[in-house]
Amino acid sequence: MTNPWSEPLTVESSLNDCWNQIGVMGDRSCGQLATVIHCYECPVYAEAGDSLLEREPPLNYLDEWLNILAETPVDHEDVEGDEIVIHRAEAISVMIFRLGNERLALPVRILQEVTPPCVIQPLPHRSNELFLGLVNIRGETLLCASLSHLLNLEPAKETSSTVTSANAKRMMMAGQGNDKWVFPVDEVHGVYRFHLNELRDAPIVITKATEAYTQGIIHWHGNQVNYLDSELLFYTLNHKIL
Numbered sequence: 083m084t085n086p087w088s089e090p091l092t093v094e095s096s097l098n099d100c101w102n103q104i105g106v107m108g109d110r111s112c113g114q115l116a117t118v119i120h121c122y123e124c125p126v127y128a129e130a131g132d133s134l135l136e137r138e139p140p141l142n143y144l145d146e147w148l149n150i151l152a153e154t155p156v157d158h159e160d161v162e163g164d165e166i167v168i169h170r171a172e173a174i175s176v177m178i179f180r181l182g183n184e185r186l187a188l189p190v191r192i193l194q195e196v197t198p199p200c201v202i203q204p205l206p207h208r209s210n211e212l213f214l215g216l217v218n219i220r221g222e223t224l225l226c227a228s229l230s231h232l233l234n235l236e237p238a239k240e241t242s243s244t245v246t247s248a249n250a251k252r253m254m255m256a257g258q259g260n261d262k263w264v265f266p267v268d269e270v271h272g273v274y275r276f277h278l279n280e281l282r283d284a285p286i287v288i289t290k291a292t293e294a295y296t297q298g299i300i301h302w303h304g305n306q307v308n309y310l311d312s313e314l315l316f317y318t319l320n321h322k323i324l
Contacts, residue, residue, distance in 0.1 A: 226263070
């Protein structure tokens with residue numbers, strides 16, 4: 083099926099695009115510029131814009147869009163009292179990041195901020211491989227933990243790109259309410275949205291681990307990404323550190 087966005091509506095040759103000829107995008111010889119300053123303020127420009135919006139769509143344009151919208155997945159409608167609630171196909175937005183050689187993901191709803199690396203202040207007799215110490219982000223003092231240690235991940239192997247990848251290191255602040263943590267990560271790839279039917283079961287070698295933090299596997303740009311169980315993650319941190 084042809085995507086209507088890939089075939090822009092035809093602009094009639096009779097369109098008066100004087101702004102490209104004698105206006106601000108032309109030689110600026112238009113006598114009206116002294117008054118209106120910019121073509122955007124000119125009635126001729128506004129009239130041309132109205133004519134584009136009001137023109138007739140090309141043949142089959144509306145039918146193509148109706149077909150595209152008809153293919154958009156929508157589950158069903160539940161009627162409760164006088165209200166109709168439409169349940170759309172379930173999807174989740176996640177932040178994908180890298181620790182060592184592993185790609186991981188956490189739901190965007192629990193992410194507060196991503197910042198450049200900041201100073202971690204160890205606490206005497208408290209800091210260890212899991213609990214790194216305290217960090218200050220925008221005047222707020224927060225607990226900093228190592229996800230690499232919690233998930234028992236191996237560090238990335240030394241390569242020629244080690245210096246370059248060091249510039250990609252970030253701090254991720256995640257949590258809800260007063261239950262917030264900061265995690266150093268090697269790289270943040272960005273936000274990705276996937277449907278729940280794309281979530282695959284974690285391999286047996288992960289699910290039978292002592293602490294299985296992987297809720298499922300998603301695939302992103304040819305990489306396998308472990309979608310972490312955020313509730314279990316924060317539960318463990320609170321009970322191991324606090």
